[in-house]
Amino acid sequence: MRCLWLTREFPKPTVRGDLLYARNLIENLAGAGAAVTALALSQTADDVPAGQDVCTRAEDGVVWRVIRRQPVNRIWSLLSGLPGDAYRNGTKEYRRELSRQLDAEPWDAVIINHVGMGWAFAPVLSWQRRCGRRVPVVYVSHNHEMSLKPEVAASHQGSALFKAVLKHDARKFVRLERFMIENSALMTTITEADRDLYRRDFPDQPILCLLPGYDGTIVPERTITAAVPRTCIIFGSINWIAKKQNMMDFLRCAEPIFTKAGIRVDIVGNVDADFARDAAAVASCCRFVGRVDDVSPYFAEARVGIMADRVGGGFKHKNLQYIFHRVPLVTMTGQAHGLALDEGDDLIVAETLEDLALKVVALIDDFERLNVLQNRAFAKCQGHFEWPVRGAQLFEALKAAADPVQADTALNPDRATRAGMTAAA
Secondary structure, eight states: OOOEEEEOOOOOOSSSSHHHHHHHHHHHHTTTTTTEEEEEEESSSSGSOOOOOOEEEEEEEEEEEOOOOOOOGGGGGGGGOOOOHHHHHOOOHHHHHHHHTTTOOOOOOEEEESGGGGGGHHHHHHHHHHOOOOOEEEEEEOOOHHHHHHHHHHOOOOOHHHHHHHHHHHHHHHHHHHHHHHHHEEEEEESHHHHHHHHHOTTSSSSEOOOOOSSSSSOOOOOOOOTSEEEEEEEBBBSSSHHHHHHHHHHHOOOOHHHTTTTEEEEEEEEHHHHHHHHHHHOTTTEEEEEEEHHHHHTTTOEEEEEEEESOOOOOHHHHHHHHTOOOEETTTTOOSSOOOOOOTTBEEEEHHHHHHHHHHTTOOOHHHHHHHHEEEEEEETOOOOOHHHHHHHHHHHHHHHTTTTOOOOOTTHHHHHTTTTTOO
């Protein structure tokens, strides 16, 4: 089965959860037997050799066509029918390469990864009509964007002008995602909670839930004792505007509580220098470690893992790092979707940031409970997050979608124009 996969960014290095999810689905779809060609914009300057706009990289069973990312002024997206992220990714170079690849092979499926690649739907649908074949177009979602984007915009605490821009962008995201779903033969979700949200608006849409897998370090046994420092760990990149706001709100709230209790917080992951400086000025209890090649020593030196996000949906990949490193998890409500863990028995859930900080203080010296939590969460998750299983599930779903008896991908040729999705980058 020949699959053309369209994604935003070459996922190596895998510095964010969305890159982790895309990379592993792509590689494990290939591992299940599909012939996968993946298109992506470069993430770093070294992804494409100097003097080239596009290069081919054959890695882990996947043929990558990596397109050099050219700067795009997102201000022009305000005049486009596309939201900022989709506008930025739909470069002239990517559109040109997509056109070449669509005509290069008799594809059996085209997979469009993330709402930020929604710009690609219009040219793909145009190609589909032109070639006259029933080629299923598949949307791989990472969040229920129709609710997440408006939530992020509404929660923004910065300037009124920027908040208005975010709300305008969110409305375009809602329209774009609806367009993508209406024109997909199949869509996938990252959690069952997202699947259920989509089904409320699209009851007849074929939806496959593909929970992430985990292929990181697994600590087979651990006992937390007084020898472990009174340290908490917050793991993951903090680059998205919603994540920065979440983190700053938490640090402001937790600083007096943790300082009084003598608790340190290690923040491990990719964080821009300006944010790290501003956050360190707010919270003397925290230490910004940055991105490291081996996170295991930092988990080994932590008694508690913290998930302080209040805004943001989908699956939190970092939760699996806590669980399989055997670090008890304290999280905000709604930030542990997909884990099937019981509140109070397997993890601690807080309603407010102050509540979260106080629960950490109450837990951090309770060694019996710390070990019960980490052992129960590990036992419940072990064996349930396997990437090869996800690849096989997606492969079977794509074969079913490509069967003309099972799939009807008839499209209205006027939809793309009416929806405003044909704007050039």
